[in-house]
Amino acid sequence: MFPYKTSFILKRKIKSPLYLQLANQFIALIKDRKLVPETKLPGSRVLSELLQVHRKTIVACYEELHLQGWVESVAKKGTFVNANLPELQQQEFLEKESKNEQNLIGFSFYKDSFLERKSFDTKDDFMSLNDGVCDVRLTPINDIARIYRRISSRKTIFKEMSYGATYGNEKLRKTLSSYLNKTRGLNTSKENILITRGSQMGIHLSAKLLLQKKDLIVVGETNYTSADSCFMQQKATLLRVKVDENGLVTKDIEELCKLQKIKAVYVTSHHHHPTTVTLSAERRIHLLNLSKKYNFAIIEDDYDYDFNYQHSPILPLASHDTNGNVIYIGSVCKTVAPVFRIGYLIAPQQFVNEAANQRRFIDRQGDALLELTFEEFIKNGDLDRHIKKVMKVYKVRKELFCTLLKQHFSDVFTFEIPKGGMAVWIKLNKNYSWKTVTKIAKKYKLEIGDWQRYDQYKLNHNCIRIGFASYNEEEIYELINRLSKTMNTVLNLEKL
Amino acid sequence: MFPYKTSFILKRKIKSPLYLQLANQFIALIKDRKLVPETKLPGSRVLSELLQVHRKTIVACYEELHLQGWVESVAKKGTFVNANLPELQQQEFLEKESKNEQNLIGFSFYKDSFLERKSFDTKDDFMSLNDGVCDVRLTPINDIARIYRRISSRKTIFKEMSYGATYGNEKLRKTLSSYLNKTRGLNTSKENILITRGSQMGIHLSAKLLLQKKDLIVVGETNYTSADSCFMQQKATLLRVKVDENGLVTKDIEELCKLQKIKAVYVTSHHHHPTTVTLSAERRIHLLNLSKKYNFAIIEDDYDYDFNYQHSPILPLASHDTNGNVIYIGSVCKTVAPVFRIGYLIAPQQFVNEAANQRRFIDRQGDALLELTFEEFIKNGDLDRHIKKVMKVYKVRKELFCTLLKQHFSDVFTFEIPKGGMAVWIKLNKNYSWKTVTKIAKKYKLEIGDWQRYDQYKLNHNCIRIGFASYNEEEIYELINRLSKTMNTVLNLEKL
DSSP states (O other): OOOHHHHOOOOSSSSSOHHHHHHHHHHHHHHTTSSOTTOBOOOHHHHHHHHTSOHHHHHHHHHHHHHTTSEEEETTTEEEEOTTOOOOTTHHHHTSOHHHHHHOOOSOOOOOGGGOOOOOOOOTTOEEOOSSOOOGGGSOHHHHHHHHHHHHTSTTGGGGSSSOOTTOOHHHHHHHHHHHHHHHOOOOOGGGEEEESHHHHHHHHHHHHHOOTTOEEEEESSOOHHHHHHHHHTTOEEEEEOEETTEEOHHHHHHHHHHSOOOEEEEOOSSOTTTOOOOOHHHHHHHHHHHHHHTOEEEEEOTTTTOBSSSSOOOOGGGGOOSSOEEEEEESTTTTOTTSOOEEEEOOHHHHHHHHHHHHHHHSOOOHHHHHHHHHHHHTTHHHHHHHHHHHHHHHHHHHHHHHHHHHHTTTEEOOOOSBSSEEEEEEOTTSOHHHHHHHHHHTTEEOOOGGGGGTTOOOOOEEEEEOTTSOHHHHHHHHHHHHHHHHHHHHHHHO | OOOHHHHOOOOSSSSSOHHHHHHHHHHHHHHTTSSOTTOBOOOHHHHHHHHTSOHHHHHHHHHHHHHTTSEEEETTTEEEEOTTOOOOTTHHHHTSOHHHHHHOOOSOOOOOGGGOOOOOOOOTTOEEOOSSOOOGGGSOHHHHHHHHHHHHTSTTGGGGSSSOOTTOOHHHHHHHHHHHHHHHOOOOOGGGEEEESHHHHHHHHHHHHHOOTTOEEEEESSOOHHHHHHHHHTTOEEEEEOEETTEEOHHHHHHHHHHSOOOEEEEOOSSOTTTOOOOOHHHHHHHHHHHHHHTOEEEEEOTTTTOBSSSSOOOOGGGGOOSSOEEEEEESTTTTOTTSOOEEEEOOHHHHHHHHHHHHHHHSOOOHHHHHHHHHHHHTTHHHHHHHHHHHHHHHHHHHHHHHHHHHHTTTEEOOOOSBSSEEEEEEOTTSOHHHHHHHHHHTTEEOOOGGGGGTTOOOOOEEEEEOTTSOHHHHHHHHHHHHHHHHHHHHHHHO
16 A cells, blocks of 8 residues: 555644645655556545544545545545546656746746846945936835825725726826826826826837837937837837937937838937937927828827926926827836836727836736825825925035035036936036946946947947936945046056 | 027916026927027127026026037037938928827827727716626725825835846745635636736747737637737737537537647636626536647636635636646736736746747736735735625625516527626527617717627627626616616617
8 A cells, every 4th residue: 555654744733724734745655656546536434543633624625635636435435546647747747846947947038138137246345337217215105105095995996997998097087187287388188198107118118109110210329228128029110310509409300200111209308318408499490390291109208297497397398289299108117216107098989098008018907096196196286395395405416416416526527507307417428438437336345237238229428327316425426426436447457 | 699688488476497498498499490500699698688597597508408419509600400400301291280289190000900899988977888897996996005005115115116026926836826715716826827917828838838820710600809809910810719508619629630730729717707607517527638638728718716606616627637738827817906916927947938038028017016916915815805795795796687687688688697607698589789889878978888899709699798796786776777768769669
């Protein structure tokens, strides 16, 4: 007889009931062919004595095995391992280390190499440069969490907790519509708004609806790389136009339009990503006129509308669009905190409807509780107050950062003081390379990160984008200090 | 001179400062060509008298217009509308109703007709059938919101609030890994886990990585339609195999494998969607063996693992997979509430890495605060307690629902009492059609919804899936009452 007595390990102190522990160990024996099909299992009385457990435990175990299809009961004959079980042809791996098993893969899949991102494991005592993110320490997280909890305790909240609208919470769409109409001069109603997860989903959905293989989209010669990747994933062809101190050179776009059918233009009009320049008024109108004449869509990614230190923000292209050419994309991620993945896509209604159809199949719907939380946060005026507060702080930081940059690095760095946004576009003297700087910086516990991504098309501009908003004054001094040490070493190296 | 005095409406009681109100109205006049390029604007002293505002307001307004590029200042000559502004060729629409403007669209885009879903505007006094969702009134929303707020008030929480891992919160991945290993017999570590937004994103990402145009995927002849749509969107070819009382007929899959390269098989093994049957033990092993022999991926969508009323849940295919063929997908949406969009994709590490790359471009990252909330909810044992609680409730509801169905509809409905899940697969006597039933039901304030989606491939099975879990006992009686009235009318109709 099979050595039942020594084949099972039953633990009485763990949560899992005995009959289930036993059943699962039976299944393992059956899968491993230690108990082969048609084997007769011992009667419940016999096994209960062997294993020193109550007979009811054995009965429950056999019942479980039966229900799961591992054994068959034959009246008056007993319980048998199911005769029809095929052999599980995988024993050869059962003995391997679990580490190896996790890396085994039994099928092939497609990879998009342009989607890969370098990641940097930054140690705790390292400072990391970023390309312009907000300081989440200033986020009124307690206020937001309080609103979240208050909303969650409403008696009728369960109405928002089941499957709901793919478009996002209706209240938020209404509030956002009137907020954006007021602050950005738009003319939308809730039907024009799809609530997304951050701007990224808006770009993804737009790319998906506008572009198929070989379709043409115009982007800047430097551009936000995550947008580039979305367009490449659609297998579209990216046409790159110059970006100067007034933003995208629209007359080059006009030339392209004369030659071929352009499906869309992607533009970060408020502050071009990465160079931070603002699209001028002439070019705004020119671009809108072109879009009308040549029937292309403008994807306007207004990722940092709220941040302009010299004057009030410039109204987006979408506010001048009366012909239905602009898809306007924004989010609260840069303004409040990246963790709150609430964004919006604003477009003609037919486009919004189809974007919602698409969204259903990647993410079904948003988080209505968080959406309602932000509905209150916006309607209460909390968002406006937060923007006012951080604007003051970031302005001081920008000035300090630029002053120190000028003071310490006038020989090696050139840059324009940005009018807005949260980052500076810094050109390194062409006698030096960011590659060396990045390498040396690590010695001084400074992580510059993926500097190459700013020049994927080999313009050799020798620039990178450095954010200032997320560091407080003390940290800015420390950052400049580490960068100084780095640059001194780099300069000395070159002298040798 | 231009009638400046009557062209501006300045409101002192609203929040927006006067200079900005004025500047925006100037911009509108310039865009409308009421003020054409090169027009000289009045001096600040003159305009301030005309409009009865402080001269500083005018100066600030002109400064704003200048910074935005709408006007130019010429030393000693004054302020002029920018000579280089092109004409905005869109005036024809300016006079139209805003309603029409929102429907205008100036570009073309692609539509996937198979993504469209019928939507049903259900009035408040209507009861709606669903295909098996949980009762969110039982969700411990207050406990969850309390954890959320507690986590948000931690001093170090800001570390989780910026841009973070696309894979999901590390703590949740660890906790989930050990939870799933314990409850589902998996053998994973956190490297095998990508936190997604619900199961839908897991299916989408798998489809994207596994399937390109004309690739072959096997699904049931009846299948979860949202999964079908994901595969169709990849332009894959769907091969449909029979589903009987033991689930997918795996010998038919074997025949297909012999003929051509199969990339993947999609299976809802625990309870086939929509028919609710469980994949038998033999077929589980057979399918795993096939996947190894023919190197295809098994997408195992375990959407309702937690719900089995007769015995403990059957371990997923993934628990027997030692060759790296299974991509295991699940979520808390069906267990806790659909609003909490936390799901997971579990697969060999290389696949998880590429899925994370892809995810970055549709949604960047998840909601770390919610992920941490669920990490606690799981680790605390709250999730287990919740499942225990609702299981008892749903079991009672299932029994009541099935008893009443048998009592009232034995002539017209046939069904198997489901072993688990939250829905019953109901066959209508073939003398009647769901089309008529759906139409008549509306009279009795019962919304049956899109019955056609259960038979997209014209098998004429005449079945639909009706959920029972989301109704309390009183509601079940009411639902059966309305359905009885409906069926009586339908039967009488047929007699005439």
